[in-house]
Amino acid sequence: MEKMKVYLKIHRRYEIETIACCDEELLNETFKEGNLTIEISDQFFGGTLLSIEEAIEILETASYFNIVGDNIISRAIDHNIVPKEGVRSINGVPMAMKMMF
Secondary structure: OOOOEEEEEEEEEOOEEEEEEEEHHHOOEEEEEOOEEEEEOHHHHOOEEEEHHHHHHHHHOOOEEEEEOHHHHHHHHHOOOOOHHHOEEEOOEEEEEEOOO
């Protein structure tokens, strides 16, 4: 079985780390539905290409993240990182965010 890969980038601002993670094949794609658009830009998501298992380990301890794609979302749900109810789809592409206040 081919190992699934995802791009993961850590953005640091002050004391806060935000993890951006997307399925490998979605990088540089844009999806629109009605007035909603998600741009999976290299600038925001294009970090290191990792195995999905490595990405899950990082996401498990993240306070803030933005994840996009069937593979990373389904694995995040399996690991109780994000609830199914927290997933939104834009033109069939699932995405989820986590923010701590």
